[in-house]
Amino acid sequence: MNPKFLIEHIADPVKVVKFGGSSLADAEHFRMVQSIVTAEESRRYVVPSAPGKRFKEDDKVTDLLYQCYEVSDDPAKLDEVFARVIERYELIIEGLGMELDLSEEYTKIKNSMENHAGRDYAASRGEYLNGIILAKLLGYHFLDPARVIRFAEDGSFDAELTNQMLGEKLSQHKRAVIPGFYGSMPNGTVKTFSRGGSDITGSIVARAANAAIYENWTDVSGFMMADPRIIDDPHTIEIITYRELRELSYMGATVLHEDAIFPVRLAGIPINIRNTNDPACDGTVIVPSTGIYDTKRIITGIAGKTGFSVINIEKDMMNSELGFGRRVLEVFEKLGISFEHLPSGVDTMGVVVNTRDIEPFRQRILDGIRASVSPDSLTIEDGLALIAVVGRGMVRTKGTAAKLFKACAEADVNIRMIDQGSSEFNIIIGVEEGDFIAAQKAIYNEFVK
Ligand code: ASP
Numbered sequence: 001m002n003p004k005f006l007i008e009h010i011a012d013p014v015k016v017v018k019f020g021g022s023s024l025a026d027a028e029h030f031r032m033v034q035s036i037v038t039a040e041e042s043r044r045y046v047v048p049s050a051p052g053k054r055f056k057e058d059d060k061v062t063d064l065l066y067q068c069y070e071v072s073d074d075p076a077k078l079d080e081v082f083a084r085v086i087e088r089y090e091l092i093i094e095g096l097g098m099e100l101d102l103s104e105e106y107t108k109i110k111n112s113m114e115n116h117a118g119r120d121y122a123a124s125r126g127e128y129l130n131g132i133i134l135a136k137l138l139g140y141h142f143l144d145p146a147r148v149i150r151f152a153e154d155g156s157f158d159a160e161l162t163n164q165m166l167g168e169k170l171s172q173h174k175r176a177v178i179p180g181f182y183g184s185m186p187n188g189t190v191k192t193f194s195r196g197g198s199d200i201t202g203s204i205v206a207r208a209a210n211a212a213i214y215e216n217w218t219d220v221s222g223f224m225m226a227d228p229r230i231i232d233d234p235h236t237i238e239i240i241t242y243r244e245l246r247e248l249s250y251m252g253a254t255v256l257h258e259d260a261i262f263p264v265r266l267a268g269i270p271i272n273i274r275n276t277n278d279p280a281c282d283g284t285v286i287v288p289s290t291g292i293y294d295t296k297r298i299i300t301g302i303a304g305k306t307g308f309s310v311i312n313i314e315k316d317m318m319n320s321e322l323g324f325g326r327r328v329l330e331v332f333e334k335l336g337i338s339f340e341h342l343p344s345g346v347d348t349m350g351v352v353v354n355t356r357d358i359e360p361f362r363q364r365i366l367d368g369i370r371a372s373v374s375p376d377s378l379t380i381e382d383g384l385a386l387i388a389v390v391g392r393g394m395v396r397t398k399g400t401a402a403k404l405f406k407a408c409a410e411a412d413v414n415i416r417m418i419d420q421g422s423s424e425f426n427i428i429i430g431v432e433e434g435d436f437i438a439a440q441k442a443i444y445n446e447f448v449k
Pocket residue numbers: 020021049050060062063126180181194195196197198199
């Protein structure tokens with residue numbers, strides 16, 4: 001589906017375009033980015049990441065900068081690692097044939113590192129320097145996010161203050177480059193988001209610019225309907241809602257930083273995931289809600305994760321014992337373990353958790369449950385995999401669950417647990433880890449092929 005339909009009705013649409021590290025790894029990619037940005041008048045605000053890997057064994061500039069921080073007390077080592085950072089930028093500048101002297105910037109950055117400007121400051125310089133180069137190449141204004149993207153005293157992102165300050169600044173510049181990944185604390189020190197955080201900056205800028213669309217340019221053509229390591233050449237998802245995406249990302253399908261969804265979702269702005277290496281491809285569009293963008297498919301995507309355990313509790317007449325569930329869950333809460341699912345029957349209750357989370361506490365969990373609810377039987381089973389089958393198309397389609405179970409049965413997959421969210425666009429099944437791949441193949445073939 002061509003994403004143009006999303007902005008056709010808008011008179012003077014503004015696009016915010018974010019480019020990931022692999023899209024800005026070398027001069028050749030900078031040229032591709034330049035031609036994408038200049039291809040459309042509306043691509044007015046550009047958010048770059050730091051240069052990523054050029055080949056598999058290469059270093060991301062951000063990783064080199066974290067290394068600089070680690071060795072900042074050892075001048076010889078700092079020199080050595082920082083020289084590799086400088087080399088990356090100089091290769092880009094040279095490859096682009098630009099007249100740009102960053103030597104003062106390099107000196108300032110290195111001095112600040114030596115004077116303990118901090119880990120976040122060091123890491124942020126990757127985006128900062130890339131932003132300077134890109135702004136010059138495009139002839140756009142350079143807007144340092146340290147001035148307008150703000151964190152509160154407790155380190156949390158201050159969405160409203162940022163939206164106001166950034167909005168004001170953007171209204172003064174028709175075209176600007178705003179480096180991703182960082183902002184500043186109330187006292188002015190630089191603070192970064194978590195890794196991959198340029199996606200968040202793009203979303204924040206889109207909201208502040210009141211953009212018609214947030215284009216997120218990366219090195220894949222959007223979200224796949226299934227994990228390509230499991231399904232050969234899966235279809236690309238054309239349109240997905242924020243809620244569907246949340247479900248799929250939670251299960252491990254990642255292209256976009258999770259926190260990048262919130263600012264644009266708040267403002268009802270769609271995100272279009274695009275491929276810098278294949279700009280003709282429409283990619284995936286993430287929309288606030290569908291309705292008008294309906295789907296012919298019943299399911300939108302499949303994602304799964306291994307490494308779960310289920311604590312099975314059985315007790316006669318459990319259903320009439322007031323507070324039973326609460327007492328069981330309290331045991332987990334006190335140990336700081338959050339649960340994933342609670343499949344239950346009349347006299348049985350299961351608590352599905354991450355195996356990793358319960359590892360140090362197995363005996364305490366068993367003892368705690370025995371003490372609080374005196375079950376007739378209590379076991380922990382490991383080796384459970386969860387598979388989420390997500391699709392807004394399921395809500396109005398009868399027989400989805402039947403099809404799903406039939407597909408699994410025919411593939412000789414035993415379903416150990418079922419959980420359908422009340423919103424009806426998500427069915428999660430639990431299977432043995434040994435059936436993880438077979439189950440996903442069977443489901444994909446049944447619904448998609
Ligand atoms: N450069 C940062 C990182 O590698 C942020 C980003 O690329 O989004 O995590």
